[in-house]
Amino acid sequence: MKNYKTKKYTAIKIIMLLALLTIINILIQKKIVMLLMTSIIITISTIILLKNKKSDLLDLKSEIKSISWPDKKEVNQSMLTVTLIIISASLIIWLIDSTLTFLISKII
Structure with missing residues (x-):
C-alpha cells in the first residue's frame, strides 16, 4: 500500500510541475513572470519555515544564549x-x- 501512495504522490508532483511550467511559459509571454516567481519563492520559504518551525526556534534560543554582547568601552x-x-x-x-x-x- 505504501508503494502505491508513493507512486500516486510522485505522479501528482509531476503533473503539478508540468502545470507550473505551462503557467510560467504563458506568463513569460505576458511579462509577469517576476510576480509569479516571487510568489513561488515566498510560498516555498513559508512552507519551509513552518515545517521546521519548532527545531528552528530551539536553535534560535540556543544561539541567543551564546551571544556575548560587547561592553560600553x-x-x-x-x-x-x-x-x-x-x-x-x-x-x-x-x-x-x-x-x-x-x-x-x-x-x-
Whole structure:
C-alpha cells in the first residue's frame, strides 16, 4: 500500500510541475513572470519555515544564549574607529575628486 501512495504522490508532483511550467511559459509571454516567481519563492520559504518551525526556534534560543554582547568601552572604541575610517575615506575621495576636477578643467 505504501508503494502505491508513493507512486500516486510522485505522479501528482509531476503533473503539478508540468502545470507550473505551462503557467510560467504563458506568463513569460505576458511579462509577469517576476510576480509569479516571487510568489513561488515566498510560498516555498513559508512552507519551509513552518515545517521546521519548532527545531528552528530551539536553535534560535540556543544561539541567543551564546551571544556575548560587547561592553560600553568596546562599543565606544568600535564607534570611534568606524567614524575615523569614514572621515578618512571621505577626505581621500574629496581630495581625488578635487584634483581630477582641477586637472580636467585645465585640459578643457
